[in-house]
Amino acid sequence: MIRIEGLTKEYAGKAVVRDVTMAIESGTVTVIVGTSGSGKSTFLRMVNRLVEPTAGTVEIDGVDTRRMKAHELRRRIGYAIQDHGLFPHWTVARNIATVPRLLGWPRARIAARVRELLELLQLDPDEIAPRYPHQLSGGQQQRVGVARALAARPDMLLMDEPFGALDPVIRAKAQDDLKAIQERLGSTILLVTHDMSEAIKLGDRIAVMSEGRVEQFAPPADILTRPASAVVESLVGEEDRPFRYLSLLPIAPLVEPGTAEGPPIGTGHSLRDALAEMIWSGRQALPVVDDEGAACGRVTRGALLSAGRPPR
Amino acid sequence: MSAVVAAALRFALVALVLAFLLVPDAFAPLLAPFAPPGGAAIYDRASLLALTVSHLLIVVAAIVPAVAISVGLAILVSRPIGAEFLPLSRAIVNIGQTFPPVAVLALAVPVVGFGAWPTLIALFLYGLLPVFENALAGLTGVPPAVAEAARGSGMTGPQRLLQVELPLALPVILEGVRISLVIALSTATIGSTVAAKGLGEVIIAGLNSNNLAFVLQGGLLTGALAVILYDGLGQVARLTARRG
């Protein structure tokens, strides 16, 4: 549990983060979105004290972070940034080992952990571990940056536009991987992005920031259907809103008995995926299969469209 | 291919200098045309080997503390607590550089007497600036994302310095040392005017007795040493250069 109370940062008398209060549940993903300069990075960096707040407190599991030594606090919190910041004079293995080494883990444990992480992030340890950062592609560098943040098994991860430099395909893949890793490890993640789709895809809750204030802190569906202010509404994007909303809704509740033509869709997909498939294949309904591939009914265009109209 | 040529040239130059120092008389026929009638072709008032060693010792004895102090100063002023000393440090090392070495010798002799000391002082002052400026550029030139990652992963100040900043700055620092060393090698020749043992002695003897052969061997030896050291340190710098 992270409790943030009245957190404020001023530079030369001008507040860039103003009086932010929020409670973040352990094991959840909180995504901070906002336009450039709205104070997202500053807010994030106050959590691991890379920036010292002008006012306010951050409590992690009931302990005020000011009562810890800054470097000890940071070793407990994974930190990944857009330009990955890999150490150019160290191999990938040594980079990933940064925090475990600082914590004095035994060699064998570090080596095993490095292997494990590279495999987790789908990088071949034998090939990638001995390389230097400049011998990797941008996507690989970014994944190594994430591996380094995860290395010492932190309960909490701060990520500042970790996928910012990736092309859309690799980016989507990296998001899926992060979600899978997070679900497996149960980590608490605070992630900054200015991509609303990324926020909706990854966030259990989204905090929308504007001019240093948190305009709304709510689950993605609420952000879409009940934007708290004009700023939030504009970030959501009026024309994209229905599709984003559909992307949050699972197929399962709309499955009705019956059959339909053509290739089936899995219950794990979103209504947005189902709609896309209907449009592209010109079908009124899709057969639905469960995780094992067993037929469980169909979903119709009519049901889908009315489900996509948010409650008012 | 060019690497092979460079290695061959490097080896040839070192071999030539060693041969000249160990058996200078073998080169007498080559230098004789430059000696005045009846004059010696090879400097004979002291062993060229001993003069070279002494020359190098003075240079090293001046440059080692100059490097230590410049790097130390650069480390200090690149920390937040030392930042306010930056202008002062810059001023001090710049004065060391702008003061003509001859003037340093002239001022030092009355204080420390003749011999190696005045030369040491002049070379030391001359060695400060290139190393200081390069070390400062290297230490403050760490890419922002790398500096941020070092802090964010929980390294303490000294850990950041030793594990990240200094290793990344090392090639740049070595470049400064290279420059200081070459300047010191050539400047050390004027030390012979105040009785420091070195290759300058050969050149001065040549000038005094109109013996071009002496001037040539003193000058060429100094030049060859400078080339060898500059090149050698360049090789070291390349090895330490960050792979990025």
Ligand SMILES: Nc1ncnc2c1ncn2[C@@H]1O[C@H](COP(=O)(O)OP(=O)(O)OP(=O)(O)O)[C@@H](O)[C@H]1O
């Ligand atoms: N060290 C600093 N000194 C002065 N002003 C700063 C400093 N750091 C940030 N700011 C200012 O604070 C504001 C918020 O910056 P911040 O980096 O938190 O924005 P951001 O939301 O992360 O933006 P982006 O999406 O572009 O990364 C900006 O106006 C910035 O200029």
Ligand SMILES: [Mg+2]
């Ligand atoms: Mg930012």
